[in-house]
Amino acid sequence: MFHSKSIISSGLALIVLLISTAVLAEIDNSASQKPSSEASAKNLSSVQFKNVANTGSDSVDETKLRIGPGDPLAGKSKAELCFGCHGEDGNSIDPQFPKLAGQYGIYIAKQVRNYQASIRTHQIMSSIAASVSDEDLADISAYFASQPMMKGASPSSNQIGKKLFENDDLSRMMVRCNSCHGASGKGQNPRNPVFPVIGGQHKDYLLRQLLSFRKGDRNNSPGGVMNITVHRLSDAELEALAEYVSGL
Numbered sequence: 001m002f003h004s005k006s007i008i009s010s011g012l013a014l015i016v017l018l019i020s021t022a023v024l025a026e027i028d029n030s031a032s033q034k035p036s037s038e039a040s041a042k043n044l045s046s047v048q049f050k051n052v053a054n055t056g057s058d059s060v061d062e063t064k065l066r067i068g069p070g071d072p073l074a075g076k077s078k079a080e081l082c083f084g085c086h087g088e089d090g091n092s093i094d095p096q097f098p099k100l101a102g103q104y105g106i107y108i109a110k111q112v113r114n115y116q117a118s119i120r121t122h123q124i125m126s127s128i129a130a131s132v133s134d135e136d137l138a139d140i141s142a143y144f145a146s147q148p149m150m151k152g153a154s155p156s157s158n159q160i161g162k163k164l165f166e167n168d169d170l171s172r173m174m175v176r177c178n179s180c181h182g183a184s185g186k187g188q189n190p191r192n193p194v195f196p197v198i199g200g201q202h203k204d205y206l207l208r209q210l211l212s213f214r215k216g217d218r219n220n221s222p223g224g225v226m227n228i229t230v231h232r233l234s235d236a237e238l239e240a241l242a243e244y245v246s247g248l
């Protein structure tokens with residue numbers, strides 16, 4: 001029993017590594033179509049790749065890695081279009097709009113590109129995304145990424161959510177959330193923008209995304225990993241998770 005469990009866990013660790021590698025390669029490709037960000041995005045992904053399994057810090061400036069290839073100063077005025085819903089510092093007030101504060105720049109840009117390509121769809125966001133140019137997108141993403149990171153108002157005592165967040169349930173193909181999203185849901189480390197910051201995000205938004213991954217309406221996660229993860233979780237479990245994660 002112990003033995004087969006450890007084989008499964010190393011299999012899971014491998015999946016996490018493969019997802020990182022595949023997505024970082026994709027980021028690399030899309031960056032090379034844009035000459036201005038090519039060099040920095042290339043550097044970023046090679047550094048990240050080397051460090052996927054190594055969270056030890058080195059001399060690389062972590063804030064720069066989180067921000068990605070854009071210019072946060074230039075991004076501030078370009079981001080005005082987004083403030084009405086996402087908040088001036090990326091901490092939206094209305095829970096139907098996700099917080100973007102301290103989210104990885106590369107993750108923000110990936111989502112907007114997914115809306116542009118209809119890989120992710122939403123009535124409002126899809127039409128806004130269509131009006132953003134590639135260069136503006138890098139700078140806007142950098143601006144939100146540079147803001148102090150989203151944080152829950154108060155820690156949740158939801159034990160069902162905590163248990164699911166921290167423990168695999170292999171009988172249901174559920175890999176614990178913290179293995180990808182980090183111990184407090186703040187991502188893995190600044191070099192790996194594949195796994196978004198979810199800790200401290202609005203509960204309503206989190207729940208809507210989890211339901212949407214389960215139903216298959218949202219299917220833009222690499223390898224469908226989020227669809228698989230929540231496929232067999234109940235409404236009550238998703239609600240518990242959203243509650244717990246929003247407090248982190």
Ligand code: HEC
Nearest residue numbers: 081082085096097098108111112121122124125128132140
């Ligand atoms: C009129 C309101 C509105 C405006 C303005 C707006 N957004 Fe959004 N945004 C939304 C909503 C609603 C969602 C959630 C959509 C969903 O559920 O897929 C969203 C989602 C997002 C996401 C996905 C977040 C995540 O965690 O996956 C990103 C990134 C984003 N918006 C970026 C932007 C940027 C950049 C701008 C400005 C160029 C902008 N938005 C302007 C309403 C808005």
Ligand code: HEC
Nearest residue numbers: 175176177180194195196198206209220221225226229241
């Ligand atoms: C094997 C890795 C992995 C595991 C395990 C995992 N996630 Fe994810 N998750 C991802 C990736 C990668 C994305 C980014 C999807 C994308 O690129 O659009 C994501 C996206 C999300 C989002 C959307 C964030 C946003 O801003 O829109 C939520 C919410 C989320 N995960 C919650 C969870 C919860 C809760 C669990 C545990 C039940 C979990 N995840 C387990 C990899 C994982």
